[in-house]
Amino acid sequence: MKAHGSAHKYGDNVDTDVIIPARYLNTSDEKELASHCMCDIDEDFTKKVKQGDIMVAEQNFGCGSSREHAPIAIKASGIDCVIAKSFARIFYRNAINIGLAILECEEAAERIDNQDEIEIDFDQGIIYNHTKNESYQAQPFPDFIKKIIAQGGLLKSIAKGDQ
Amino acid sequence: MGMTMTQKILAAHAGLSEVKAGQLIDAKLDLVLGNDITSPVAIKEFDKHGFQGVFDEHKIAMVMDHFAPNKDIKAAQQCKTCRSFARRFTIEHYYDVGEMGIEHALLPEKGLVAAGECIIGADSHTCTYGALGAFSTGVGSSDMAAGMASGSCWFKVPSAIRFELHNQLSAGVSGKDVILHIIGKIGVDGALYQSMEFGGEGLASLSMDDRLTIANMAIEAGAKNGIFEVDDITIAYMKDRVNRPYQIYTPDMNAYDTVIDIDLSAIRPTVAFPHLPENTKTIDEINEKIMIDQVVIGSCTNGRISDMQIAADILKEKKVAKDVRVIIIPATQSIYKECIKRGYIDTFIDAGCIVSTPTCGPCLGGYMGILAENERCVATTNRNFVGRMGHTTSEIYLASPAVAAYSALAGYIDGPKGEM
Ligand code: SF4
Numbered sequence: 001m002k003a004h005g006s007a008h009k010y011g012d013n014v015d016t017d018v019i020i021p022a023r024y025l026n027t028s029d030e031k032e033l034a035s036h037c038m039c040d041i042d043e044d045f046t047k048k049v050k051q052g053d054i055m056v057a058e059q060n061f062g063c064g065s066s067r068e069h070a071p072i073a074i075k076a077s078g079i080d081c082v083i084a085k086s087f088a089r090i091f092y093r094n095a096i097n098i099g100l101a102i103l104e105c106e107e108a109a110e111r112i113d114n115q116d117e118i119e120i121d122f123d124q125g126i127i128y129n130h131t132k133n134e135s136y137q138a139q140p141f142p143d144f145i146k147k148i149i150a151q152g153g154l155l156k157s158i159a160k161g162d163q
Numbered sequence: 164m165g166m167t168m169t170q171k172i173l174a175a176h177a178g179l180s181e182v183k184a185g186q187l188i189d190a191k192l193d194l195v196l197g198n199d200i201t202s203p204v205a206i207k208e209f210d211k212h213g214f215q216g217v218f219d220e221h222k223i224a225m226v227m228d229h230f231a232p233n234k235d236i237k238a239a240q241q242c243k244t245c246r247s248f249a250r251r252f253t254i255e256h257y258y259d260v261g262e263m264g265i266e267h268a269l270l271p272e273k274g275l276v277a278a279g280e281c282i283i284g285a286d287s288h289t290c291t292y293g294a295l296g297a298f299s300t301g302v303g304s305s306d307m308a309a310g311m312a313s314g315s316c317w318f319k320v321p322s323a324i325r326f327e328l329h330n331q332l333s334a335g336v337s338g339k340d341v342i343l344h345i346i347g348k349i350g351v352d353g354a355l356y357q358s359m360e361f362g363g364e365g366l367a368s369l370s371m372d373d374r375l376t377i378a379n380m381a382i383e384a385g386a387k388n389g390i391f392e393v394d395d396i397t398i399a400y401m402k403d404r405v406n407r408p409y410q411i412y413t414p415d416m417n418a419y420d421t422v423i424d425i426d427l428s429a430i431r432p433t434v435a436f437p438h439l440p441e442n443t444k445t446i447d448e449i450n451e452k453i454m455i456d457q458v459v460i461g462s463c464t465n466g467r468i469s470d471m472q473i474a475a476d477i478l479k480e481k482k483v484a485k486d487v488r489v490i491i492i493p494a495t496q497s498i499y500k501e502c503i504k505r506g507y508i509d510t511f512i513d514a515g516c517i518v519s520t521p522t523c524g525p526c527l528g529g530y531m532g533i534l535a536e537n538e539r540c541v542a543t544t545n546r547n548f549v550g551r552m553g554h555t556t557s558e559i560y561l562a563s564p565a566v567a568a569y570s571a572l573a574g575y576i577d578g579p580k581g582e583m
Pocket of ligand 1 (some may be wrong): 526
């Protein structure tokens, strides 16, 4: 599994209220959620983002409400992976459960700038920055979580009776 | 090394004699909760994966509270999705308009949560039930769907910070000030992935409502859960509410990574400035007049009867400032009724406030008090993120019901300064 695209860079404590404001939570339609993604801190995000792009942020990404609409909106907007120094725990679970790849990597979060060209090798946990000609090693997933992702998300793994 | 309260509850629910921080476990659930926003996503997933039944129709709670009474057609559709799911599987604890209240006030009140239980909810403030000595944590909709189908959930066992409480709160200071003080101290990621466990001799002076408020905001410090040691106050609260056996777990004191001492008597009324709950100042540190447009007293943090009482005592026979809109929302039907009985509703209306039926409403910028550009609000809610209550340039100041009520009278941020 690989990802390759441009970086969209944000700061500390990006909360789920800015990822998808509550006023749009009267729907669970992915496309509609994606059309409002990040609008409160980055009005142009939905115009700039391309399929396969990467989101990069600093500490405590996804803090706040438990809304699964947040990783759903990010994924449906075209983002293939979120890299951050750390994630809020409910966001972390939700992303795994719906199959949005997320990587914790301090160095990558610090070094990557907006619009850098990034490629990720998930098997190795390596993040390549083609713009800066650098690479960073991310925390690989524990096996248990790899299994959930490999089975196509939490519900598929339970439906199969593997839990 | 021993185990924390959280670890003991998780071990018991995973059928293990011992667990360690970092270990991945699968634990049996005593209750799975969802609301009108998160349940529709869970139901969609539940149906998409072809589950034919729920693990136990008595151990699922669904509460229509966020955008209910329905704020618009889309919200109405979402409640309808929940309602028909609840009927299809005869979900016992489905609460709709007329019976509902804000979920985290309603569930403890109805005795649906108890000491020693293992609870997940598709709502981040599910951590509230730790006030009763339960392990209780917020999850997403997929976890809710999986929990409803299987009755279990995967967890990474957390380590913990112990908060050792000493002495007693001063007059005019309440649970909200305690938790804002703590978040101001450790930051919004100060307890990331960890449990916040509360105990010590100071516990005896904290009411159940204070504890519920404190546990409610554990998530605002990034914690997985907040949990209180069970004492006579907890047992008295559960009596007449909880009609099933429950289990009391006490922590091994050597199990904690960090112990933080909190002198309750030194805590002052505290306000969190925009746009993070960690931006705190005590009322004595606010030297300018911060003019406000709105006050909201309610939410799962501070919409309980003692909060209403504090507000009513301050507002009695007074008038709120001319340019301030004051919205009061008792969190459940029984709190609402009690407010009527005690005459608080008269007090509020005579003072120039409005009183709403139970709903989350403005807390998450849903309806019933949305802020316009550059407006300021003092709210007893739990989050002051950008755009949380309306326009992205609006500002939310988080505070206790006492500070909110004093501010309503003054027209600027004010509090019980003299009451030491
Ligand atoms: S009152 Fe606010 S914080 Fe509490 S459950 Fe409702 S929206 Fe969430």
